[in-house]
Amino acid sequence: MSGIQYLKNQLPVILINLLGMLALALFLIAGGNSVQTVLFIFVIWLFVLASCLLFFYISRKKYLNKLLDMAEQLEERYLLPEIMQPPERADEQVFYQIMKMAEKSMLERIGEVQRERKEYKEYIEQWIHEVKTPITAMKLICENNRCSFTRELMAELENINRFTEQALYYARSEHTEKDYSVREICLGNVIHGAIADNKYLLRQNSVAVTVDNVKYSIYSDDKWLRFILDQIISNAVKYHTDQPVLHFSAVKENDRIVLSVEDNGIGIPESDLPRIFEKGFTGQNGRLVHSSTGIGLYLCRRLCDKLGIGISARSAGKGTAIFLSFHINDFVAGVQG
Numbered sequence: 001m002s003g004i005q006y007l008k009n010q011l012p013v014i015l016i017n018l019l020g021m022l023a024l025a026l027f028l029i030a031g032g033n034s035v036q037t038v039l040f041i042f043v044i045w046l047f048v049l050a051s052c053l054l055f056f057y058i059s060r061k062k063y064l065n066k067l068l069d070m071a072e073q074l075e076e077r078y079l080l081p082e083i084m085q086p087p088e089r090a091d092e093q094v095f096y097q098i099m100k101m102a103e104k105s106m107l108e109r110i111g112e113v114q115r116e117r118k119e120y121k122e123y124i125e126q127w128i129h130e131v132k133t134p135i136t137a138m139k140l141i142c143e144n145n146r147c148s149f150t151r152e153l154m155a156e157l158e159n160i161n162r163f164t165e166q167a168l169y170y171a172r173s174e175h176t177e178k179d180y181s182v183r184e185i186c187l188g189n190v191i192h193g194a195i196a197d198n199k200y201l202l203r204q205n206s207v208a209v210t211v212d213n214v215k216y217s218i219y220s221d222d223k224w225l226r227f228i229l230d231q232i233i234s235n236a237v238k239y240h241t242d243q244p245v246l247h248f249s250a251v252k253e254n255d256r257i258v259l260s261v262e263d264n265g266i267g268i269p270e271s272d273l274p275r276i277f278e279k280g281f282t283g284q285n286g287r288l289v290h291s292s293t294g295i296g297l298y299l300c301r302r303l304c305d306k307l308g309i310g311i312s313a314r315s316a317g318k319g320t321a322i323f324l325s326f327h328i329n330d331f332v333a334g335v336q337g
Helices: 003-009 011-030 035-073 077-083 090-144 148-178 187-197 199-204 222-238 283-288 296-307 330-336
Strands: 183-186 208-212 217-220 245-253 256-263 310-316 318-327
Touching: 003 011, 003 035, 011 035, 035 077, 077 090, 090 148, 148 199, 148 222, 148 296, 183 187, 183 222, 187 199, 187 208, 187 222, 187 256, 199 222, 217 222, 217 318, 222 245, 222 256, 222 296, 222 318, 296 310
Parallel strands: 208 245
Antiparallel strands: 183 217, 245 256, 256 318, 310 318
């Protein structure tokens, strides 16, 4: 609240006091009082008026600044009435009641949205679990009737399974702590498991896969990590060149194990690189591949943040490298050593 705005709001009070001073001056002069006496009364009156305005301005500004500070510290600012002291002024009590009514309406609406969101999430999870049954059945049928047609069908089933998994993990990514189990796992086993999950897709696109120096033990969740690798493998295949190559390797850097997944695909434009982990961002390459949704790498970043895994990307015009960084638990490593 600025001083000028406060004076504008107090303009009626100031005008009433000036009219009162004028009326008093006319009365005193008519009564035979000297001009010096009238001026002295005017000075006292103006001093008292200015002091009152200044006092109320300072106290009012202090109160309003306190409210602003409390509002800024709240994550849910609609809860401000809960921490406010009920005001004493009659006009402020009216606004306070309006704020309480707005807060109640907001809480009711939030509760309704949360219930609808929970029901929708439960439905999506149930639907995904149900649809996995026919997918598994079709896989078994294809496995028992091997031919060129069923191999192509298996690759498409892998795509369907990946999309259903993506939807499931997206639904659960908000509360991953309820679903993950962090334990010591072999990085190589997770990588080979992810490659096996995508074997028909890799074979269909003639992707040469190499794995070097990945015999490290890390602490993470096997299922969530395989999902992250599935998304990275899928992207590498989606944006491949004529002779695609996918290379997995790991190194130990200080207190971290860094896994790199490199391909020789079309690469990522430098202008797109900082945004590839944003939700819904497809970039220049995504406009060429119409199946791109901009969800895969966003989910990877979100899950990595939840699991404490560092994730970054590098591309120099051709080919892309995704790096996953796993923190080494010094205490556990010391006990095992």
